[in-house]
Amino acid sequence: MAKQSNGYTVLQLSLHWLIVLLVFFQLIFGEDMARYNYALRSGEDVAPLMTGYYLHIGVGLVILVLTLLRFGLRLTIGVPASVPGPALRVRAGEALHYLFYLMLIVTPITGLLAQFVDMRTFGGIHSLNKPIFVLLIVLHVAAALYHHFILKDSTLRRMMVPHTF
Ligand code: HEM
Ligand code: HEM
Numbered sequence: 001m002a003k004q005s006n007g008y009t010v011l012q013l014s015l016h017w018l019i020v021l022l023v024f025f026q027l028i029f030g031e032d033m034a035r036y037n038y039a040l041r042s043g044e045d046v047a048p049l050m051t052g053y054y055l056h057i058g059v060g061l062v063i064l065v066l067t068l069l070r071f072g073l074r075l076t077i078g079v080p081a082s083v084p085g086p087a088l089r090v091r092a093g094e095a096l097h098y099l100f101y102l103m104l105i106v107t108p109i110t111g112l113l114a115q116f117v118d119m120r121t122f123g124g125i126h127s128l129n130k131p132i133f134v135l136l137i138v139l140h141v142a143a144a145l146y147h148h149f150i151l152k153d154s155t156l157r158r159m160m161v162p163h164t165f
Contacts, residue, residue, distance in 0.1 A: 003079075
């Protein structure tokens, strides 16, 4: 059970939407990393692929740091309570949020382990992140739209407009 606040702060909203953009970047351009490693193994010229390589690692590490900051804020200042509803729906929503946090932490770590420790073991695990993220995002966005357009509650609005304390 997370600590409860009256609403998300500007910093919490900024972190949510910035991390969304960065994760989309990684999902769209992740193949650059596989291409770099393939070229390296086949003895091809990797110079044109270096920008993609550094961007993937850099953006991945930024996601990790911002996620830890965001989780820290969740523990200290808290998040607003879920909008009331059937217990199963509320719990499923909270579980999905924790799964996102888990993915946002485990994915960069398996990426680092794949690149610098053991590609055979961790490369496969890291590549699984794409379908898992896509599934979670589809469920999450569907839930946000369902709250906004069908239930007509404040769930999506409060993720757009900061709470003033
Ligand atoms: C949340 C952060 C990250 C996301 C969402 C992400 C996403 C992706 C995606 C979608 C791919 C393509 C997978 C495929 O081939 O199907 C990929 C590949 C790869 N990523 Fe990441 N990545 C992240 C962080 C990192 C970090 C920090 C590293 C550190 C070096 C890294 C290293 C790699 C490597 C080595 C590959 C190629 C794996 C292979 O060839 O099998 N990733 N990543
Ligand atoms: C990579 C994509 C995304 C990730 C990783 C993500 C992650 C999260 C997480 C972890 C939370 C829990 C709140 C917290 O603990 O701070 C959350 C809440 C929320 N997200 Fe996302 N999100 C993503 C994309 C989106 C998109 C595209 C939308 C809009 C359609 C959206 C709408 C919301 C809403 C409305 C909440 C508030 C739920 C509530 O207050 O009960 N998210 N998101």
